Amino acid sequence: MSNRYIETCPVGCAAALATTDVVLPEGPLLRCSACAQLISQISEADYLQSMQAFNDAGFNLPDERAAQRRARHAIQRLDRIRALLGGRLDRRARIVDVGCSRGDFVAAATGAGYEAEGVEPAPQIAAAARAAGRKVHTGLLEAQHFDDAQFDAVSLFEVVEHLRAPRELLQECRRILRPGGIMLISTGNAASWTARAMKARWDYFQTQKDAGHISFFNPRSMGLLAERAGFELAEVTTGRVRFAEKSNLPGPLFIAAKLAAEALALPARLYGRGHDMLAYLRKPSVA
Numbered sequence: 001m002s003n004r005y006i007e008t009c010p011v012g013c014a015a016a017l018a019t020t021d022v023v024l025p026e027g028p029l030l031r032c033s034a035c036a037q038l039i040s041q042i043s044e045a046d047y048l049q050s051m052q053a054f055n056d057a058g059f060n061l062p063d064e065r066a067a068q069r070r071a072r073h074a075i076q077r078l079d080r081i082r083a084l085l086g087g088r089l090d091r092r093a094r095i096v097d098v099g100c101s102r103g104d105f106v107a108a109a110t111g112a113g114y115e116a117e118g119v120e121p122a123p124q125i126a127a128a129a130r131a132a133g134r135k136v137h138t139g140l141l142e143a144q145h146f147d148d149a150q151f152d153a154v155s156l157f158e159v160v161e162h163l164r165a166p167r168e169l170l171q172e173c174r175r176i177l178r179p180g181g182i183m184l185i186s187t188g189n190a191a192s193w194t195a196r197a198m199k200a201r202w203d204y205f206q207t208q209k210d211a212g213h214i215s216f217f218n219p220r221s222m223g224l225l226a227e228r229a230g231f232e233l234a235e236v237t238t239g240r241v242r243f244a245e246k247s248n249l250p251g252p253l254f255i256a257a258k259l260a261a262e263a264l265a266l267p268a269r270l271y272g273r274g275h276d277m278l279a280y281l282r283k284p285s286v287a
């Protein structure tokens with residue numbers, strides 16, 4: 001067990017990790033007994049290998065429908081950030097998207113009137129983003145040496161589930177945010193009905209297939225992480241329910257699963273059981 005890449009709860013709890021019944025190729029997921037964070041037992045070598053897939057510029061390119069959905073989400077999220085920032089500013093709000101991939105959110109933010117830039121560690125993907133005319137820096141956020149309190153907003157989409165020590169990254173985000181600034185985090189919800197029902201078949205848990213997902217949040221552990229990194233939690237929402245992949249169910253069963261999922265979409269949102277989680281954090285105005 002000493003071979004594990006993650007030894008202790010990534011949220012920062014000192015509590016014991018217990019074995020769960022979600023059994024993956026690298027062993028059962030572990031659960032923090034304090035915050036219920038789920039944690040992969042993957043080795044460091046296998047983790048680094050799975051992350052390599054990220055630097056392939058063709059990795060995870062969305063199809064047209066997914067791209068349209070993402071564009072809609074980007075507009076909704078930018079509107080929400082602006083509302084949480086208090087509506088009107090006397091200048092353009094400055095935002096940085098950390099782990100920005102090809103810079104689609106950077107482009108959406110620019111289109112919505114923000115002064116937007118991105119940071120992307122995978123060099124080929126960052127280069128592709130720049131070739132598409134987006135302001136994207138190559139490397140980790142820490143390597144950019146942004147000045148303190150430069151940004152009104154920071155976004156972190158589908159990043160925290162890849163990290164052994166997410167608190168360090170959140171603290172760097174907090175440093176570059178102005179007091180009162182907003183941080184938006186998206187990740188999967190390990191307390192979702194989808195995760196409960198699908199267990200090891202939930203694609204989000206597939207470390208090897210999905211390039212390095214190793215740490216799985218729930219609304220409570222996300223709140224704890226925010227607090228421990230020095231943020232206030234403005235709001236957490238969850239949405240969407242899914243019980244099947246088209247590829248592993250015969251047609252009629254897939255349709256039944258899809259209908260059940262659609263019927264549960266609203267209650268999932270109400271009870272925090274949707275499989276996509278969005279957390280809006282605020283840097284306190286007075287330190």
Ligand SMILES: [Zn+2]
Nearest residue numbers: 009013032035
């Ligand atoms: Zn924990």
